[in-house]
Each structure stands twice: as C-alpha cells, then as structure tokens.
Amino acid sequence: MSKKKIAVLFADGFEEVEALSVVDFLRRANIETTMVSIKDSLDVTGAHEIELKCNGLLSDLKANIAKDYDGVVLPGGLPGAEYLRDSESVIELIKQMAENDKIIAAICAAPIALERAGLTVGNKGTSYPGFDTQLSYSEYKEEIVVQDGNLITARGPATAIYFALKIIEVLCSKDVSDQIAEDLLVPLVESQLVN
Numbered sequence: 001m002s003k004k005k006i007a008v009l010f011a012d013g014f015e016e017v018e019a020l021s022v023v024d025f026l027r028r029a030n031i032e033t034t035m036v037s038i039k040d041s042l043d044v045t046g047a048h049e050i051e052l053k054c055n056g057l058l059s060d061l062k063a064n065i066a067k068d069y070d071g072v073v074l075p076g077g078l079p080g081a082e083y084l085r086d087s088e089s090v091i092e093l094i095k096q097m098a099e100n101d102k103i104i105a106a107i108c109a110a111p112i113a114l115e116r117a118g119l120t121v122g123n124k125g126t127s128y129p130g131f132d133t134q135l136s137y138s139e140y141k142e143e144i145v146v147q148d149g150n151l152i153t154a155r156g157p158a159t160a161i162y163f164a165l166k167i168i169e170v171l172c173s174k175d176v177s178d179q180i181a182e183d184l185l186v187p188l189v190e191s192q193l194v195n
Contacts, residue, residue, distance in 0.1 A: 004031045007073070011039065025164035
C-alpha cells in the first residue's frame with residue numbers, strides 16, 4: 001500500500017495551533033504531510049506572529065496535489081482563512097479534490113473557503129462559532145469534529161488534535177488514530193477531565 005499524502009495549505013494569518021497540530025499528528029501517523037504556501041514565498045507568518053517555512057508553493061504543486069494526494073487541509077485563523085477563500089488556486093484545487101473523492105478538511109473559519117467552492121451545500125459540517133451564518137450546510141452541527149463523507153470540519157484551536165485524529169482515522173484506521181492518541185496521552189487528559 002502506498003504511503004498516504006496530505007497537503008496542508010498555509011496563508012499568512014493561519015491559526016498556528018490548528019495548522020501545526022495537524023502537521024505534527026499526521027507525520028506521527030506516517031502520513032506524508034506537505035506544508036504548502038499559497039503565496040509566492042515559502043515563508044509564512046501565523047496569526048500570532050509565528051514564522052515558518054513551507055515545503056513548497058501551491059503554484060508549483062497544485063497539479064501534483066490534485067493528482068497524487070489523498071487530501072487537503074485548510075487551517076483557520078484570520079486573515080488566513082480569508083486568504084484561502086479568496087485564492088482562485090485554492091478554490092480550484094479543493095473543487096478538483098472533491099470531484100476525485102479526496103479528503104477535504106477545514107477547521108475554524110476555513111469552511112468559508114468550502115462555502116465559496118460550493119462544498120457546504122448538501123453536507124453536514126461545523127466551524128468556529130459565529131461563522132455558521134456564512135455557511136450553507138444542510139445541517140450545522142456544534143460537535144467538536146464533523147465528518148460527512150470526505151468532508152471533515154472542526155470548531156477551532158482547542159479541537160485541533162481531534163480534527164487531526166479524525167483525519168488519521170479516515171486515511172489510515174481507527175487503530176492508528178487511537179494509538180497516536182494513546183502515545184500523546186489524550187486518553188489520560190480526557191480521564192482527568194471527567195473526574
């Protein structure tokens with residue numbers, strides 16, 4: 001079986017917790033995870049002034065991602081999510097991914113890009129509170145993570161690890177997702193919260 005591949009799209013103003021938690025967790029699951037800048041530079045700056053260097057540019061990788069990758073992840077954060085929504089290249093890519101039954105995952109404010117691409121209509125999903133008025137889901141859910149077919153959405157920064165674990169579950173298996181959670185002490189934290 002070939003190694004699974006995911007592209008995480010980065011724009012200036014991305015939410016660091018959401019983007020980097022996903023990259024970290026997916027790489028732990030042995031999913032080839034490419035950090036892709038939607039700008040003309042590999043250097044991007046998060047909403048909280050954390051700077052990082054991406055692995056490649058969307059302008060160079062778009063055709064390859066659409067053809068060879070298993071999915072794409074859109075982190076939230078402002079203005080990052082607005083840059084994703086306003087990028088013709090991003091919208092074209094996620095439409096291609098949808099047409100080819102690939103995973104499209106968006107967290108926090110990033111479902112506004114799914115809305116522009118026409119991917120919310122007829123699907124269940126979620127977003128950061130307050131963005132529901134901008135989204136045309138057939139059913140808006142207030143769950144931490146919502147999966148509807150190949151569409152995965154989540155609420156915001158504190159839900160990022162559950163978002164990442166759901167992507168792993170869909171791409172690999174529940175066993176792999178559970179093992180990553182166990183290794184990172186997620187069940188321990190959850191057990192302490194219950195008591």
